Amino acid sequence: MSLLYLNGFDEVGVHDQSAVITGTPTFVTGRRTGSSALRLTNTTQGWQWGIPNTQTLFLGFSAAFSNSPSASNDWLRLQVGATIHLAVRINTSGQLVLYRGTTSLVTSTLTVPIDQTWHNIQIKAVISGTVGEAVIKVDETTFVTFSGNTSNGGAGAYVDTVLIRGTNSGNWITVDDLVILDNAGSAPLNTWPGDLAIETVVPDGNGDVSAWVGSDGNSVDNYQHVDDALTAAPLMTEYVAAAAGAGRDLYSMPSLPTPTASLLAVQPVLYLQASDAGTAPTIRAVGKQAGTAAVGSNITPAAAVAQVLGPIWTTTPGGAAWSPAAFDGLEVGVETV
Numbered sequence: 001m002s003l004l005y006l007n008g009f010d011e012v013g014v015h016d017q018s019a020v021i022t023g024t025p026t027f028v029t030g031r032r033t034g035s036s037a038l039r040l041t042n043t044t045q046g047w048q049w050g051i052p053n054t055q056t057l058f059l060g061f062s063a064a065f066s067n068s069p070s071a072s073n074d075w076l077r078l079q080v081g082a083t084i085h086l087a088v089r090i091n092t093s094g095q096l097v098l099y100r101g102t103t104s105l106v107t108s109t110l111t112v113p114i115d116q117t118w119h120n121i122q123i124k125a126v127i128s129g130t131v132g133e134a135v136i137k138v139d140e141t142t143f144v145t146f147s148g149n150t151s152n153g154g155a156g157a158y159v160d161t162v163l164i165r166g167t168n169s170g171n172w173i174t175v176d177d178l179v180i181l182d183n184a185g186s187a188p189l190n191t192w193p194g195d196l197a198i199e200t201v202v203p204d205g206n207g208d209v210s211a212w213v214g215s216d217g218n219s220v221d222n223y224q225h226v227d228d229a230l231t232a233a234p235l236m237t238e239y240v241a242a243a244a245g246a247g248r249d250l251y252s253m254p255s256l257p258t259p260t261a262s263l264l265a266v267q268p269v270l271y272l273q274a275s276d277a278g279t280a281p282t283i284r285a286v287g288k289q290a291g292t293a294a295v296g297s298n299i300t301p302a303a304a305v306a307q308v309l310g311p312i313w314t315t316t317p318g319g320a321a322w323s324p325a326a327f328d329g330l331e332v333g334v335e336t337v
């Protein structure tokens with residue numbers, strides 16, 4: 001792996017089922033027009049991801065801090081199970097404080113503006129009892145550097161859980177455009193991610209194949225049932241459906257909102273539900289571009305509607321680097337087998 005996780009927090013009210021959410025975070029206007037972001041307003045509100053065991057980790061996101069964050073509470077944790085290897089706090093001056101468990105390691109001299117505006121934050125962590133490392137950059141400037149023991153209590157020398165949470169009642173942290181990488185694979189997705197944007201787009205037309213049946217009872221213009229902005233439940237007033245063996249349903253995708261940007265990866269996001277009590281068919285996400293298809297791993301939909309993250313495609317189905325033009329030619333969809 002290289003890019004382990006990404007989230008643009010654009011899907012208001014529905015969340016990837018791999019995340020553990022505590023409290024009731026809210027969604028607010030994100031960094032870009034039409035985008036949303038995650039807001040955490042106290043320590044009871046948290047958003048936690050499980051990732052593969054990772055010793056060298058890069059984390060990138062943008063954050064905005066409101067008035068008076070509490071230096072008493074972690075707002076970021078890198079954990080193995082419930083053990084906190086590294087944590088970050090921020091005081092009311094905007095100084096970042098790096099912790100190993102509850103032991104303070106470094107307090108930054110520089111300060112993050114507590115000004116409710118976006119700042120890009122990047123973190124490198126190497127978990128080790130002897131040769132560990134932690135670096136925090138804010139808006140590309142290094143704020144914190146630490147070398148030594150980053151492994152709390154001798155627990156596994158890796159991270160399997162990333163948690164972001166609020167620090168203080170009523171004083172929010174807002175997070176957007178979050179990526180988690182390791183140092184495997186090839187550049188640029190094996191190192192500092194830089195300031196990335198995660199755009200959420202929906203289908204804009206029919207693809208090559210329309211083998212599923214839409215909620216209007218036919219297979220004409222199926223894309224119209226999967227083209228709605230992901231803003232509110234219920235999710236299944238419009239849908240496409242299929243039994244086992246139906247084959248593919250593919251949809252064309254729009255041009256990206258920022259066509260001059262470099263495109264690093266694409267991830268399909270599915271909302272799935274087994275519609276009756278029988279054995280649900282196996283579903284796979286499909287991407288097709290320039291005549292070549294990439295197929296994700298098997299998914300068994302649950303009885304309750306759930307957001308399921310598809311594969312992270314770091315190349316086109318044909319193995320080429322992504323470009324905005326390549327994305328414009330992509331068809332995304334599903335198949336049953």
Ligand SMILES: [Ca+2]
Pocket residue numbers: 008009010030031035036037176177198
């Ligand atoms: Ca967003």
Ligand SMILES: [Ca+2]
Pocket residue numbers: 214216217218219220221222
């Ligand atoms: Ca139709």
Ligand SMILES: [Ca+2]
Pocket residue numbers: 223224225226227228238
């Ligand atoms: Ca629609």
Ligand SMILES: [Ca+2]
Pocket residue numbers: 252253254255327328329330
């Ligand atoms: Ca297109």
